[in-house]
Amino acid sequence: MIRVQREDFDFGQEVAALSAGNKGVGGVCAFSGLVREMAGETEISAMTLEHYPGMTEKALAEIEAEAQTRWPLEKTLIIHRYGRLEPGDQIVLVAASSAHRDAAFDACRFLIDWLKTEAPFWKLEESEKGASWVEAKDSDTQAQARWLEKDQED
């Protein structure tokens, strides 16, 4: 399931739904990303997440479908917020449930790695210096590249 929303979400409740009533689930892996107070040396007062409505949902659905193809999963979940957030706020939740822990872990990490390079979101950080757009990180591109390399090895 995917959701793109302005509202906060209840981590525990959302993750519980991945195994509720399904006694075939042996493991659930979940990751949540939060707004950090510091960006390098700069103290952040707020962050605004812009996205591309329509394409965002499409991109997330494709990422989820790809994970379902790669691993034997029971359920997957991606929730991504947009709008103005403050340090400590939740930005994103990805989770996967499976009979086995390896699949749950791998799929969960895949979801966040791919989302970071494929989903059309942009962060505008506010600090004393003003507002500035966050630059994409090489490490995120590399994290996705690791999955592509693994594909070639297989």
Added chain:
Amino acid sequence: MIRVQREDFDFGQEVAALSAGNKGVGGVCAFSGLVREMAGETEISAMTLEHYPGMTEKALAEIEAEAQTRWPLEKTLIIHRYGRLEPGDQIVLVAASSAHRDAAFDACRFLIDWLKTEAPFWKLEESEKGASWVEAKDSDTQAQARWLEKDQED
């Protein structure tokens, strides 16, 4: 933090504590293991987890300390239940929070991989055929071995 307990735990509440009031946390990774209904072809009616009081706490504290040494983490958590559990019940929760997602993911997986081979727990499965002790899995030993190999590479 580590806890060994008979009682169930609230996944969401426990994981929330890993980032609460700490605006340096950028990511939280959590994994929970549940009792599955099927063990291979056999339908499980219940499972009893036995452990070695004293050594269990010691082993879990060592695993947690090792994770804290290996990665820059904010907080870690291991909760492991013992006693009689039924399909769908939560057995274990491991979680890690960090400024960065890679550390949170790696540490979380490390916690569960090492726990599976180091923590003195034993599962007795009940089915129509009677009760039988679960055999250790080669895949668990291999999962731990992966971490040891990585150590040698470094």
Added chain:
Amino acid sequence: MKILYFSWVRDKTGVSNEELTPPVSVTTVESLIDWLKEQSAGHAQAFTDVSVIRAAVNQEHVKLQHPVGPDDEVAFFPPVTGG
């Protein structure tokens, strides 16, 4: 053709989306960019360095060589930074 801009690309063009009719010579994302640069100083500034520009056609990531047509929805933005 519907054109959308996001993040600092929008800040520079000064418009979030516009309905435009490029000449028939515009057949790829790349040639569309060249044409857009002539539309305003802001557009020219937004596309100064195309190596930092990403594009989507009909809401799919594409390379700059990708074809575009009159009924397409084309979006321009910097590398994404969600998650």
Added chain:
Amino acid sequence: MKILYFSWVRDKTGVSNEELTPPVSVTTVESLIDWLKEQSAGHAQAFTDVSVIRAAVNQEHVKLQHPVGPDDEVAFFPPVTGG
């Protein structure tokens, strides 16, 4: 010496823990096992195949060559299956 048994090792010895005084010749986990096998048919059965036995001395995993002394707490169990 305090000896503890867990899981099917306990099922076979028929006792979860016992306070024993092995002879001075028992200096390692391995020699302790050899001596324990003589204590009862259940003990003998529990230790038939030592390759599936794991040991802890004072609540730390050890190899079978590890030394043991009169004040030690020694535990025997199969490979762990928690998590």
